[in-house]
Amino acid sequence: MNCKAPLMTLLLALAAGAALAGPLDKTECIAPAKPGGGFDLTCKLAQSALMDGKYISDPMRISYMPGGIGAVAYNTVIAQRPAEANTIVAFSGGSLLNLAQGKFGRYNENDVRWLAAVGSDFGAVIVAESSPLKSLSDLIAAVKADPTKVVFGAGGTVGSQDWMKAALTARAAGLDPRSMRFVAFEGGGEAITALQGGHVQVYSGDASEAEEQMKAGAKIRVIAVMADKRLEGRLAAVPTAKEQGMDIEWPIIRGFYVGPKVSDADYKVWSETFDKMMATPAFNKLRAERGLFQFAKTGADLDAFVKQRVAFYRTLAADFGLNVTPAK
């Protein structure tokens, strides 16, 4: 009897601890870039939607871990923080493209638990507000005239999704993507800063981050969106690439993953929370405010979608002569 009392106390304490340290307590969202890009935007959507819907009690912390457009964060989470149940990491279609090319080091798409896709985005061709380039044909003409005078900014290096968007545009115009000048940045925020500073002339980024930056007062102009039809809201006036004679669509999903050793229970808590939250009109409003379109998937559904997407990117990258990792 004597020894049962301390055991009970320990069990009680553990239960209380478990209740205290649930996956939704002291949550953190890692944006694997510098502030101001698409990852930041994704984290901010989760932060405000979770808080507004009272799914969490403390405000979600957003931390920035730049490095290789998600590569450093992907490696860090798998190697060092694989079981942190209250940490979610933002990802995008670009992350999946990089995974397909092995740019995330020795890990592949099976090494994390894909949690939720919260919206979709489209590629956009962005220039500085003062730029003489008003359309895709202006851009193509300028590149043809002197490729050294038109430097493309990109979040990530050759093979990244920003590069891929520019490369698709170039290929549609009959140019060799390899002849274009590229400067890689640590995410879209940096690229838009460089665009305004005149250090690069074009940025092939995403519509949502462009909209977000314009809201914040950035002096930039979107000359094309890579969607099947015109976007709503602020970018409604921007013609699609298809309208300008180039059949390029570049949808981007945005969402979150968690570490590989997060327990099924915690993973379930997270995915059910996202399911619930994404079904609310409040979330849809917040999502639309961020310039994202409806695209909600969680759990096994998302996992299957991610694998299928990575497989597609492998073929695309191989098509451009880039290195790809074999599927597993």
Place this chain on the structure above:
Amino acid sequence: MNLDAWHALSLRRTLLLALFPGLLLVVGAELWLTWRTAMDAANAAYDRSLLGAIKAMDANVSTASGGIGVELPYRMLEFFELTASGRVFYRVATEDGLVEIGNADLPPPPQALVTGQPQFSDASYFDEPVRVGSYARKLDRPLAGQAAPQRIVIQIAETLQSRQAFTRTLVWQSLARDLALVVAATGLLVLAVGWALRPLARLRAEVQARPAQDLRPISPRGIPADVRPLVEAINHHVERSRAQTDARRRFVDDASHQLRTPLATLATQVGYALRETDPLLQHEALQAIKSQLDEAVRQTNQLLALARIDSVEPSPEPVDLEVLAQSVARRWWAEARAGGIDLGLEPARGPVRVAAQPALLNEALSNLLHNAIRYTPRGGHVTVKLRSAAARAWIEVVDDGPGIPDGELARAGERFFRASNVRQPGTGLGLAIVKSIAERIGGRLHLGPGPNGRGLSAMIDLPAADAQGKPAPLGRTLESQLKVAGR
């Protein structure tokens, strides 16, 4: 190449042709060196600022977030582009390839980077030559779950406009300096050659202005040392040809002077003989004519001999004096006996060789013997003595005849000089011939009283020859030799 044709060019042209391309070659080499030095200097200076930019970039790399953040120093890069007056490219990457920022396709450093040691290399980026500075360091902490901190590589590249401008300026300056040098050197050369050749022009004017008869030596004063041997050689040549001309004139003078008298005498004698009717007296007159003719023939022969000596070209060959003396003495043996004179030969202790023309030496010794035998009274002695010592050889003819009075010794050997104490007929040419021959073959004739102050000693002093018959180097003269002997 025809070197003779080359040498026939004027000195000025030769010097310019040789020196001008030479100078250009030197200038070319110097320019190449300048260019290399300037390149090195430009690289040293501009690589330093490249390293500065790399360090500034490095200072903006942060791993505080757990990821890796690079705050791009745009302001710095802009200033850097201004100073490079071209374009600047950069690349920041981790070696594991996870992070890649900037111009990902910048050419990698040619050698493996050593941590903390910058490496600079020339490369081409999008067909434009660039200078790339590369630098690697370990991150402050391991990134993305690595066991050890990985290395981050920072590369900054700039186009070469500033470096090339710098190098070009230096090379242009050097080129201008070198060209000025070439022009100055060429100008100085032209002036110096002109100035150096002026004495020659003066010399030419001087020689051209001379009258034909003026055969005085050209003064070598103010003539460049290089040309002086030429002037001296010409002087020597002129002097020789003057001596020959003199000799010929002398011959003509001598001949006209010497032949006129015997011919006049002969004419008188012939006239006398024709008028004489007495056959006995006529025979006497013819005898006198015969002896006068004999004398004239001898005189003519001697004159011709003298003229030959003056004009003959020296071509010496080895002569054994003893053999020569014996053969000459043998020829005069009969005459000496007829005169009741004891003719002796006193050879030297060893063989005596000289380099001379044997015919001339023969003539000289014959003349001396002829004189000695003619003037020495019956019962007298004539001795030929040979001696040699220290590269000299002496051939001496001593008699105990009347000799030559002391006061007249100095004049003996002049043409047509006859001592006052002789009555025998003679031409006064014998000793002159000997003296000429002695001088012709590089020796001298010494005349003096014979032993015990009686008679005459006529001695030819000659340079001895070595075994090969070459003239020995000039040794001491007879005077110094005698001085040594008399001590």
